[in-house]
Amino acid sequence: MEPVVRTQGLTKDYGPVLALDSLDLEIGPGITGLVGANGAGKSTLLKILLGLVPATGGRAQVLGHDIASDGPAIRAAVGYLPEHDCLPPDVSASDFVVHMAMMSGLPRVAARERAAEVLRHVGLAEERYRPMGGYSTGMKQKAKLAQALAHDPRLVLLDEPTNGLDPAAREEMLGLVQRIGRDFGIAVIVTSHLLGELERVSDHVVVLDGGRLLRASRTDEFLDATGVLLVEVLGDDAQARMVAALSLAGVTTAPRGAMLTVDAAAGERDVHDLIRDTASDLGLGLVRLQVDHRHIEDVFADGSGAVTQPSADPREVTHD
Numbered sequence: 001m002e003p004v005v006r007t008q009g010l011t012k013d014y015g016p017v018l019a020l021d022s023l024d025l026e027i028g029p030g031i032t033g034l035v036g037a038n039g040a041g042k043s044t045l046l047k048i049l050l051g052l053v054p055a056t057g058g059r060a061q062v063l064g065h066d067i068a069s070d071g072p073a074i075r076a077a078v079g080y081l082p083e084h085d086c087l088p089p090d091v092s093a094s095d096f097v098v099h100m101a102m103m104s105g106l107p108r109v110a111a112r113e114r115a116a117e118v119l120r121h122v123g124l125a126e127e128r129y130r131p132m133g134g135y136s137t138g139m140k141q142k143a144k145l146a147q148a149l150a151h152d153p154r155l156v157l158l159d160e161p162t163n164g165l166d167p168a169a170r171e172e173m174l175g176l177v178q179r180i181g182r183d184f185g186i187a188v189i190v191t192s193h194l195l196g197e198l199e200r201v202s203d204h205v206v207v208l209d210g211g212r213l214l215r216a217s218r219t220d221e222f223l224d225a226t227g228v229l230l231v232e233v234l235g236d237d238a239q240a241r242m243v244a245a246l247s248l249a250g251v252t253t254a255p256r257g258a259m260l261t262v263d264a265a266a267g268e269r270d271v272h273d274l275i276r277d278t279a280s281d282l283g284l285g286l287v288r289l290q291v292d293h294r295h296i297e298d299v300f301a302d303g304s305g306a307v308t309q310p311s312a313d314p315r316e317v318t319h320d
């Protein structure tokens, strides 16, 4: 499938600060989470793709258009939710989105219809007629999302759309991101400095670290089983008795909070049965027995400084 974004050796320095360091990347359709700690280069990458900031080296194409020569064509096909507050406080969301739609070339009547539609999609109802200066952070993020969708883009770049939101608003925003990608079929690149946040909604994850590509792969490949089972047992001295019995059976365990991790390298099914039988023999209640999964954070814990090529087997990490 044709990538929506491709970069070759893309580099950006702000004087002495190297924000992007020779980045080779391919991003396909669907929802892609672009994650990395603060300062990893996420916002810089999005701004370069839009032509808002010039690269200092390398090349990039967005939807087949070259960023060096086709900026207007890219901006016509791409929606952008910027990270920082950029909304005029005295203007209503409704007027703002109509204005943005007209700026993108829609006639006034079509712009009004489109604005009403996207504001409804993002869940801004009556408030859309109020000046945005009085909005909560969640409402402001929704207004920013609505303007990103106003001109019916093929790709949206969402820079930290959940930043500053409380847990309920964060969930709502992630739900909207998911709908844009899955229900509307728009390609989405969404950034977050919370590494695990996008696991649930993204099809692919790209991890940046210090302006370099740390890893790019399908989200489910990040979450591969680790070969470890998580076990929780209840009863008198339950953990210690379980550890003793399992180690007699030659199985390695380690405590993790109220739970035990059990190495299932011997064969997940066999160890699964062994745990169940052992708990039963000891008269302990088996509260939890599940496969442990990796999380995106584990990539930073395991492989800092490691780089994979996006086209290569994403599980194969080559060290510098």
Ligand SMILES: Nc1ncnc2c1ncn2[C@@H]1O[C@H](COP(=O)(O)OP(=O)(O)OP(=O)(O)O)[C@@H](O)[C@H]1O
Binding pocket: 014, 017, 018, 019, 036, 037, 038, 039, 040, 041, 042, 043, 044, 045, 083, 193
């Ligand atoms: N206009 C600028 N002038 C100088 N340095 C900058 C500028 N913009 C970004 N930087 C630096 O470039 C690096 C990458 O910043 P960038 O904003 O792209 O990272 P980020 O991953 O989006 O992080 P954040 O979530 O904190 O914005 C950082 O070290 C940042 O301080």
